[in-house]
Amino acid sequence: MKALKCRECGREYPLAATHVCEFDFGPLEVVYDYASIKKSLTRQVIQSRPQTMWRYRELLPVAKEPTVGCQVGFTPLVKADRLAKRLGIRELWIKNDTVNYPTLSFKDRVVSVALSRARELGFTTVACASTGNLANSVAANAAAAGLRAYVFIPADLEQGKIVNSLVYGAQVIGIKGHYDEVNRLCAEIAGKYGWAFVNVNMRPYYAEGSKSMGFEIAEQLGWRVPQHTVVPMASGSLLTKIQKSYQEFIKLGLVEESPYKVHGSQATGCSPISAAQKAGLDFFKPVKPNTIAKSLAIGTPADGFYALKVMKETGAAADDVTDDEIREGIRLLAECEGIFAETAGGVTVGVAKKLIASGKIPAKDSAVLCITGNGLKTLDAVAGHVGAPREIRPSLREFESLLTADEVAPTVA
Amino acid sequence: MPVKIRIPTPLRKLTNNEEIVEVKPGTIGDAISELQGRYPGIKERLIDESGGVRRFVNVYVNEEDIRFLQNQDTTVKDGDEVSIIPAIAGG
Numbered sequence: 001m002k003a004l005k006c007r008e009c010g011r012e013y014p015l016a017a018t019h020v021c022e023f024d025f026g027p028l029e030v031v032y033d034y035a036s037i038k039k040s041l042t043r044q045v046i047q048s049r050p051q052t053m054w055r056y057r058e059l060l061p062v063a064k065e066p067t068v069g070c071q072v073g074f075t076p077l078v079k080a081d082r083l084a085k086r087l088g089i090r091e092l093w094i095k096n097d098t099v100n101y102p103t104l105s106f107k108d109r110v111v112s113v114a115l116s117r118a119r120e121l122g123f124t125t126v127a128c129a130s131t132g133n134l135a136n137s138v139a140a141n142a143a144a145a146g147l148r149a150y151v152f153i154p155a156d157l158e159q160g161k162i163v164n165s166l167v168y169g170a171q172v173i174g175i176k177g178h179y180d181e182v183n184r185l186c187a188e189i190a191g192k193y194g195w196a197f198v199n200v201n202m203r204p205y206y207a208e209g210s211k212s213m214g215f216e217i218a219e220q221l222g223w224r225v226p227q228h229t230v231v232p233m234a235s236g237s238l239l240t241k242i243q244k245s246y247q248e249f250i251k252l253g254l255v256e257e258s259p260y261k262v263h264g265s266q267a268t269g270c271s272p273i274s275a276a277q278k279a280g281l282d283f284f285k286p287v288k289p290n291t292i293a294k295s296l297a298i299g300t301p302a303d304g305f306y307a308l309k310v311m312k313e314t315g316a317a318a319d320d321v322t323d324d325e326i327r328e329g330i331r332l333l334a335e336c337e338g339i340f341a342e343t344a345g346g347v348t349v350g351v352a353k354k355l356i357a358s359g360k361i362p363a364k365d366s367a368v369l370c371i372t373g374n375g376l377k378t379l380d381a382v383a384g385h386v387g388a389p390r391e392i393r394p395s396l397r398e399f400e401s402l403l404t405a406d407e408v409a410p411t412v413a
Numbered sequence: 414m415p416v417k418i419r420i421p422t423p424l425r426k427l428t429n430n431e432e433i434v435e436v437k438p439g440t441i442g443d444a445i446s447e448l449q450g451r452y453p454g455i456k457e458r459l460i461d462e463s464g465g466v467r468r469f470v471n472v473y474v475n476e477e478d479i480r481f482l483q484n485q486d487t488t489v490k491d492g493d494e495v496s497i498i499p500a501i502a503g504g
Contacts, residue, residue, distance in 0.1 A: 022424075022426070024461075024467055025423065025458070025500070026469050027469065180478075184473060184498055187499060188421075285480070286478055286481065288481075300478065302469075
């Protein structure tokens, strides 16, 4: 790390807990010394290290060895042949962060970076504004690190995500309002108490953690960048960081340069970025969210401008899907690949289906879907839509009459 | 009761560390002009070259984003609270 730099005007700042440019409020980003990284970071060096996101440590913004979340990442990249057939594409891969350690979402990546850096900067209390997954991750990783945690969430979140924060002993504050309102309150609180707010004053470090998902995809594909990557968009940050990860690997010579597109997916009930992309705009109009995909329900996406820019530069597309299409996407992934994703995963599968059907992702190509969170956290969204167990008495006759109805004959051993 | 404007941390160097500044009722545009009169330089932090609110600046009147109201033409009356907040990341 060399400095923090404003993405809008280029002014530089010291590597402190600060996230916006004093001049134009532009977001600050970490600057690296790529020339020196290039000398030491080779494929062999990376492959010799443990299978965690920290095998790419030089490209993550901590000064010393990480101290929080040392086992996060390197989740499976699954070749999804059955889903590929259903969606009508030659080759499909699932980057499966539903099994990320320890809280079953990609947020463990950003939190391990943010909390490791927060410790380096001397913080003892950490906090976040969250749609749920981030709260779970901050609560768990802070507990393991012995840090005090305050997490702020919309009060109407899924029960699973609320319990999943409380159990770690974090202070959980439910705000009566949308995530955008939680965010606004946290922006006002952040400066006041000397806490490390992972997605406010620690944001430049936090956001970089998402790159590890892209590094892993490229390495697991055999050191190449996928032709198409489909990424869910809430603030739009993950999409921009996936592209940055590919660019960095190309710049460092770890992969060969090849054309790639990073497509964005949203829920129709909260689609400021995809609506702008489809209308050909380079700015978005804020919306009031109304979707079952609560983890993506950000009506004023902070990185929306940059996500639009990345999609434009890579020639990519965006689209959005309804609540019913989200549930269908969750079932498709579960039934074809045995992976149970939360609503954001349903959004990504549903949008991939649309992009393939419309030819924006050509059927002859290869694509990676970023599946960012686990379905066990959003049971409310699918309960009642996946059928119910059929109950019988413990009687062979009842079971056989049930099978007869299903037209299944017994096999003789 | 005048209109209260909450000044975010990055701009407090300009307001002599004042966290809350009071202005006369009018529109958001008027309020920004009044701020500029008292704290020269603050306007260019909030407004871009084309005259719009900078894209990473969010302005709220009584907790409602002015982009859902009438942007800089949104009226503010006695007792209203205005917050100026940088856009922040997802969660």
